Amino acid sequence: MTDQRTSPAETALWPAPTAPGRVEATVTVPGSKSVTNRALVLAALSSEPGWLRRPLRSRDTLLMAEALRTLGVGIEETVSSSSSATAADSERPGGEAWRVIPTALRGPATVDVGNAGTVMRFLPPLAALAEGPIRFDGDPRSSERPLHGVIDALRTLGARVEDEGRGALPMTVHGNGSLAGGPVEIDASSSSQFVSALLLSGPRFNQGVEVRHTGRTLPSMPHIRMTVDMLRAAGAKVDAPEGGGAPNVWRVTPGALLGRDLTVEPDLSNAQPFLAAALVTGGRVTVPDWPEHTTQPGDALREIFTAMGGSCVLDERGLTFTGGGRIQGIDIDLGEVGELTPGIAAVAALAEGESVLRGVGHLRLHETDRLAALVKEINGLGGDVTETEDGLRIRPRPLHGGVFHTYDDHRLATAGAVLGLAVEGVEVENVATTYKTLPDFPRMWDELLGLASGAGARA
Known part of the structure; x- marks a missing residue:
C-alpha cells in the first residue's frame, strides 16, 4: 500500500461531521x-x-x-x-x-x-x-x-x-x-x-x-x-x-459507430455514502433520477443495504432509502461490485453483528490497496477488521475518534465520512481526493446533515 501524503492539501484534515439526528434529505447525485x-x-x-x-x-x-x-x-x-x-x-x-x-x-x-x-x-x-x-x-x-x-x-x-x-x-x-x-x-x-x-x-x-x-x-x-x-x-x-x-x-464486429445524443445517468456508486447515512442514522434519503433498469454496479446497493437493515422504494421520485434504526452484519460476495466495498465496510464497522466481505481480492490493485487501507484505518479507530484471502472480516467494536487516512482514494474518503456520522472526532485526511468522481462532496455532506444553507432540500 503506497502512502503519498506529501503536500499541504493532501495532509489537510477534514472534521467528519457527526449526525445531529436522523437524516432527511433529497440528494441529487452527479453523473456516472x-x-x-x-x-x-x-x-x-x-x-x-x-x-x-x-x-x-x-x-x-x-x-x-x-x-x-x-x-x-x-x-x-x-x-x-x-x-x-x-x-x-x-x-x-x-x-x-x-x-x-x-x-x-x-x-x-x-x-x-x-x-x-x-x-x-x-x-x-x-x-x-x-x-x-x-x-x-x-x-x-x-x-x-x-x-x-x-x-x-x-x-x-x-x-x-x-x-x-x-x-x-x-x-x-x-x-x-x-x-x-x-x-x-x-x-x-x-x-x-x-x-x-x-x-x-x-x-x-x-x-x-x-x-x-x-x-x-x-x-x-x-x-x-x-x-x-x-x-x-x-x-x-x-x-x-x-x-x-x-x-x-x-x-x-468491425464497423462504423454512430454519433449519439446521450444523457448520463446519476452515478449510483457515488450515491452510496448518502444512502449509508440513512442506514446509519435511521433516516431517509431520496436520490432523484435513479434508473429503473441499469448496468451500473451501484444499483446493487438497494439489495445490499436492505439486507443490512433498511428498506427502499423506487418510484417516480427516484430511489428513497430508509434506515431501520439498527444495522445488521452481512456475509456477501462483492466480486461483481467491488467498488462498493469501502462504504459497505464502513457501515459494517457500525453494525451489531459480524460481516464477511468476499470476492474482492482484486481491490489490492485499485487506487490504493483498499483492503489493507480499510484494515489499518478502521482498526486505527478501535475497530476489529482482518484481511482474508479475498476480502475482509469485520467484527464490530466501540470506535473512537482519530485520523482516517485516504491514500489519495476517493472511496476511502467517503468511507471515513460515513464512520464520522456515528463516531465523534473522526478527521478525514485529504477529503479533496473525492474530486476524482464526486466534486464538492464536503458541501453535499454538510447539506445532507443540515449544516449548510439549502440543507434537506437538495445536496
Missing part, C-alpha cells in the same frame, strides 16, 4: 463516471459528432476529455438545450453538455492519466489507431497499477508498445493509423477494464476483436455489461456471454 468516460471514447471513435448531456465533471472525466483533445478530438462544452433538460441542470457546475467531434487521431502526444483506471486502460487501444507515438504517464500510484492485460493484448493485435517490460506505466503506443485486430486471450482477473478497453475500440480494428478471458475469476462484470450495452447503442455488433455466446468470450 463509468458512463461518461465510456461515452467519450465511443463518441471519439464515431463517424459523426455526438452529444453527451449531464456528463460528470470530475478529475477522472476531465482527464479523459483532455486526453482525447490531445489526440485531436474536438470536445466543446455548452449549456444543454435538450428538451429533456431539467431545472436541476441549470444548477449543475460547469458545462451541462459536451459536443464531441471525432477526427483522425494523431500524435505525437503525451497523455496524463492521473490515477484513473479508465483513462490508463481505455485509451491505449484507441492510441493504436492514431498516427504517431502516444506516451502515457500519470500519478506515482498509476505506475503500480497493472496494465499488462492491455499491453500484451495490443501487441498480439498488431500494435507496437514500449513499456520496458514493466507491464505498467509509463509507456508509449506507436500508432500507424490502424490496427489489425482479431482474436486475443487475456487474463483480466485483476481488472475487468482490460476487457472493456479492447471492446470499446474493437469496431475500429480492421478485423474487429475477439476477447477471451483465461483467468479463474473476472471481477466487476456489470461494468463489462455496461460496455457491451453502450457499444450496441452506438451501432456496434457485439456477441457476449449473456446473449448465449461462449463463456468469457466477447466478439465485436
